[in-house]
Amino acid sequence: MRNSNHLIGLLNFFTFLLSIPIIGGGIWLSSRANNTDCLKFLQWPLIVIGVSIMVVSLAGFAGACYRNTHLMRFYLFVMFFIIAALIGFIIFAYAVTDKGSGRPVMDRAYSEYHLEDYSGWLKDRVTDDSYWGKISSCIRDSKVCPKMRRVINGAPETADMFSLRKLNPVQSGCCKPPAECGFVYENETLWNPGGGLVGSNPDCTRWSNDQEQLCYQCDSCKAGVLASLKKSWRKVSVINIVVLIILVIFYVIGCAAFRNNRRIDNDEPYGEARMTKSRPSRIQF
Structure with missing residues (x-):
């Protein structure tokens, strides 16, 4: 439990680094968008995804390393909706690509x-x-x-x-x-x-x-184009399932780090529940 803060901090540091090239790619496409509608069509999704990953990663990193309960609560709140949205996208992708072939x-x-x-x-x-x-x-x-x-x-x-x-x-x-x-x-x-x-x-x-x-x-x-999209979306859905499993693991570790922060905020010794601390038993073993 105590190591969960260090682990979630390390993981979010790596995802923060990952967001930098994603944002850079979006900015690069933005600089070339005046030449082609194709690149203009792709630039903003990359920038939005990169900024979202960066903000969430910073919240998780700071909340875990500095034991900030409010930041960890924000991190878990956003992660919950990201996981829910990813599940919805996977279901949607399979639903809209169920027909058609060459x-x-x-x-x-x-x-x-x-x-x-x-x-x-x-x-x-x-x-x-x-x-x-x-x-x-x-x-x-x-x-x-x-x-x-x-x-x-x-x-x-x-x-x-x-x-x-x-x-x-x-x-x-x-x-x-x-x-x-x-x-x-x-x-x-x-x-x-x-x-x-x-x-x-x-x-x-x-x-x-x-x-x-x-x-x-x-x-x-x-x-x-529809056939190509079907093939691409099916491949992306497989990747998204792998990402979903990783995010769920992150979320579970984040929950452990959040509980650890709450325990420290309440001055509870590790392994001792609040109920035991506030109403100690008269018989000690």
């Missing part, structure tokens, strides 16, 4: 993604015009599609070679037209109708060989 394409190694396979809050959020404008700008600025290009002996790879590639959801949905459109392959991001019939999929008319447009406004692109 569909296999004949004679292709990659899958394609259809917006109608997804539903719920996450789909509504991604497909909202204001949010999709930021997301599509983020995809464009990240150069996902130009990075797909491969040159072999000075020439683009062939259509057969491209069909054997395993594209990620964003590459499959945003950087090429759907296979059902029947477009003729020229290179990874250049496809032509070729005089054949264009499929009935609305994305067939949305496709553009303009390298700034491609299929960024296609439903397949939105579906690819």
